[in-house]
Amino acid sequence: MILYFSGTGNSKHVALTLSKILDEKVMAMTPDMRSGMQIQHPDTRIIWVFPIYSWGVPPYVMDVIKGINLIDKSSVPIHHAVVTCGDDCGLADRMWRRAINKRGWSDGAILSVQMPNNYVAMMGFDVDSKELETEKLANSSARITHVAETILECEKSETRITDIVHGNYAWIKTRVIYPWFKRYAMGPEKFSVTESCISCGKCADMCPLGNISMKKDNSGDKRHPEWGKDCAGCLGCYHTCPVHAIDYAHATNGKGQYLNPQIRQNR
Numbered sequence: 001m002i003l004y005f006s007g008t009g010n011s012k013h014v015a016l017t018l019s020k021i022l023d024e025k026v027m028a029m030t031p032d033m034r035s036g037m038q039i040q041h042p043d044t045r046i047i048w049v050f051p052i053y054s055w056g057v058p059p060y061v062m063d064v065i066k067g068i069n070l071i072d073k074s075s076v077p078i079h080h081a082v083v084t085c086g087d088d089c090g091l092a093d094r095m096w097r098r099a100i101n102k103r104g105w106s107d108g109a110i111l112s113v114q115m116p117n118n119y120v121a122m123m124g125f126d127v128d129s130k131e132l133e134t135e136k137l138a139n140s141s142a143r144i145t146h147v148a149e150t151i152l153e154c155e156k157s158e159t160r161i162t163d164i165v166h167g168n169y170a171w172i173k174t175r176v177i178y179p180w181f182k183r184y185a186m187g188p189e190k191f192s193v194t195e196s197c198i199s200c201g202k203c204a205d206m207c208p209l210g211n212i213s214m215k216k217d218n219s220g221d222k223r224h225p226e227w228g229k230d231c232a233g234c235l236g237c238y239h240t241c242p243v244h245a246i247d248y249a250h251a252t253n254g255k256g257q258y259l260n261p262q263i264r265q266n267r
């Protein structure tokens, strides 16, 4: 079984492609999984697919790993992870392995796939140029095939395999910046909507946590998004808006938008 979390479609695309290659069922992580939701699976492997956030495992994914109630019907499964990143992953592999082992589960392979960057919510960070986006997407197909082969090899050889881009200063990024980022830079309270909102509701429909509700404005004519507190910081709402009407603390002024092209056509 493949369990995925995705804001702008990169990880979803990787999950769907892997499910075809490996003939695995695929399922999106849901908020209930954090609080003991039971998932019955007859599978011998679980593949976690998710994006890298601030050189670590997204807090939402950590909560799903901690809370999910996996009921295996047959043999004890082996857990693998496939992470998507714009550039590098820090020590996210160690974070994921520790969380999996804490549940008493066995960990196998963890691999990264470099995909177009979607992080725009801080000064100095923007989506990739069109050229770089195209190059990353073109390279990703062969990489996903390699990921699938490596997972099979890992199971055959019964050895752990780590094949991710750690990047420079990995320890500082994961151990120092990640906790700071989680605490101060991911909150939904910094989202706002501009006058150009056309009330289409696409942001609310796409939110993987159901954290956006469409509320009537003062005139009572139009509905606009309102953000609740349960946010994974995925930026999917920002990138999905067809008129670029969502802002994150002005840090997104003049920034680009990105949705994985394979997934965008189905939204």
Ligand SMILES: Cc1cc2nc3c(=O)[nH]c(=O)nc-3n(C[C@H](O)[C@H](O)[C@H](O)COP(=O)(O)O)c2cc1C
Pocket: 005, 006, 007, 008, 009, 010, 011, 012, 050, 051, 052, 053, 054, 055, 056, 084, 085, 086, 087, 088, 089, 115, 116, 117, 118, 119, 233, 234, 235, 260
């Ligand atoms: C909150 C946040 C933090 C991110 N931090 C990193 C990072 O530390 N390293 C990196 O390479 N990419 C980072 N990214 C980029 C994403 O990991 C990358 O674009 C990923 O493929 C997005 O996956 P998705 O389309 O499935 O949401 C970050 C994105 C977000 C939204």
Ligand code: SF4
Pocket: 007, 188, 206, 207, 208, 209, 210, 211, 212, 227, 230, 231, 232, 233, 234, 235, 236, 237, 238
């Ligand atoms: S509110 Fe926006 S950033 Fe937060 S989880 Fe929903 S789509 Fe993602």
Ligand code: SF4
Pocket: 193, 196, 197, 198, 199, 200, 201, 202, 203, 204, 224, 225, 240, 241, 242, 243, 244, 245, 246
């Ligand atoms: S996606 Fe954009 S235009 Fe549509 S409701 Fe949300 S903010 Fe408004």
